[in-house]
Amino acid sequence: MRALALLLALAAAGALLGAAQGAPAPQRMQVTEDEWSLALSRQRLRPGIALIEVFNLGQDAHDLVLQRRAPGARAVRVPRLDYFQRRTIRVRLAAGTYALWCSLPRHRERGMSATLRVR
Ligand SMILES: [Cu+2]
Numbered sequence: 270m271r272a273l274a275l276l277l278a279l280a281a282a283g284a285l286l287g288a289a290q291g292a293p294a295p296q297r298m299q300v301t302e303d304e305w306s307l308a309l310s311r312q313r314l315r316p317g318i319a320l321i322e323v324f325n326l327g328q329d330a331h332d333l334v335l336q337r338r339a340p341g342a343r344a345v346r347v348p349r350l351d352y353f354q355r356r357t358i359r360v361r362l363a364a365g366t367y368a369l370w371c372s373l374p375r376h377r378e379r380g381m382s383a384t385l386r387v388r
Contacts (some may be wrong), residue, residue: 293371295359298385300369302350303327306381307369313386316364323347324355331381335363337365349373362387 299310333347371381
């Protein structure tokens with residue numbers, strides 16, 4: 270109990286320190302997957318760190334690819350998630366337009382794609 274109290278105090282101190290230094294909290298966005306759609310909880314994010322939770326609400330397995338529309342941009346991949354599985358990834362976003370899609374065969378063509386703007 271005492272150790273827990275100490276941990277909580279340290280966590281609170283850390284949070285205060287972060288606030289005092291002006292460290293912005295990471296932005297959060299959720300992507301829900303279904304047959305056959307991707308729904309973004311936000312259509313626009315700021316450049317910087319973002320926590321993106323991918324939540325498969327469909328009946329089939331789905332994965333996710335996130336890629337900025339720019340020459341040589343690296344794709345970020347979330348491995349295949351089964352029904353009701355979720356995973357959060359931490360990414361650093363540059364300004365631009367990002368395409369998101371499920372890369373399983375024909376899922377993108379069926380509608381599992383979305384666009385995210387970062388600016
Ligand atoms: Cu899919």
